Amino acid sequence: MMRIDIITIFPKMFEPILNESILKRAQHKGKVKIYVHDLRDYTLDKHRKVDDRPFGGGSGMVMNAEPIFRAVESIKHQTPNTKHRTKVILLCPQGERLNQKIARRLARYKHLILVCGHYEGIDERVRQKLADEEISIGDYVLTGGELPAMVLVDCLARLIPGVLGDKNSLISESFEDNLLEYPHYTRPADYRGMKVPAVLLSGDHRKIGAWRKKEAIKRTKKRRPDLIRCKIRER
Numbered sequence: 417m418m419r420i421d422i423i424t425i426f427p428k429m430f431e432p433i434l435n436e437s438i439l440k441r442a443q444h445k446g447k448v449k450i451y452v453h454d455l456r457d458y459t460l461d462k463h464r465k466v467d468d469r470p471f472g473g474g475s476g477m478v479m480n481a482e483p484i485f486r487a488v489e490s491i492k493h494q495t496p497n498t499k500h501r502t503k504v505i506l507l508c509p510q511g512e513r514l515n516q517k518i519a520r521r522l523a524r525y526k527h528l529i530l531v532c533g534h535y536e537g538i539d540e541r542v543r544q545k546l547a548d549e550e551i552s553i554g555d556y557v558l559t560g561g562e563l564p565a566m567v568l569v570d571c572l573a574r575l576i577p578g579v580l581g582d583k584n585s586l587i588s589e590s591f592e593d594n595l596l597e598y599p600h601y602t603r604p605a606d607y608r609g610m611k612v613p614a615v616l617l618s619g620d621h622r623k624i625g626a627w628r629k630k631e632a633i634k635r636t637k638k639r640r641p642d643l644i645r646c647k648i649r650e651r
């Protein structure tokens with residue numbers, strides 16, 4: 417069972433995704449426990465302030481270190497048994513770009529604490545002293561770290577054994593083996609004259625497997641030659 421704690425100033429943003437579909441079922445199955453914490457509950461400030469003006473001037477606001485330290489330390493205090501397998505992850509554009517390999521590695525941890533930034537950013541001392549890792553979901557700037565945290569929770573949860581109905585679906589999917597997924601078809605076999613490739617209707621699973629591999633490589637070479645290069649490098 418994996419535990420995920422999310423620290424955010426917008427806890428309600430998570431309700432819809434945690435109470436639907438696979439994430440809802442995964443929690444009900446006890447495969448993952450997800451706790452969302454309002455950062456403002458960890459401020460000592462009577463106005464529950466979590467940000468302040470940047471030293472050195474400049475536009476925008478910076479998130480204070482103290483509430484984040486207090487939140488993370490309080491959560492760690494509540495979870496002594498996962499001490500050695502807890503990772504504090506800061507979601508930020510400066511982080512390592514999330515990919516399936518990182519998702520597989522993080523899915524093996526017992527306990528993740530996700531810190532969602534806002535405003536211009538977070539006080540550097542959080543990055544230096546509290547965060548074990550920094551993850552970015554892509555080279556673009558969002559209004560907050562909440563959506564990145566949701567993306568991370570979603571791609572991790574489905575890798576936890578028993579969360580997805582059919583674990584085989586994890587084997588032949590995009591980025592497994594550094595290949596994009598092959599084309600999928602379902603009924604009807606002929607839609608507006610667009611026919612399903614005959615090999616898929618042949619029942620010859622060796623031929624179907626070979627066709628799918630060929631199509632996956634063709635698609636990857638065309639759309640993501642960088643993945644092919646990774647694949648060759650990893651050999």
Ligand code: 4FV
Pocket residue numbers: 507508509533534535536537538551552553554555556557558559560561564
């Ligand atoms: C982001 C990303 C991201 C930066 C300023 C929140 C925003 C604001 N996080 N991958 N891309 N964060 O844009 O993770 O604080």
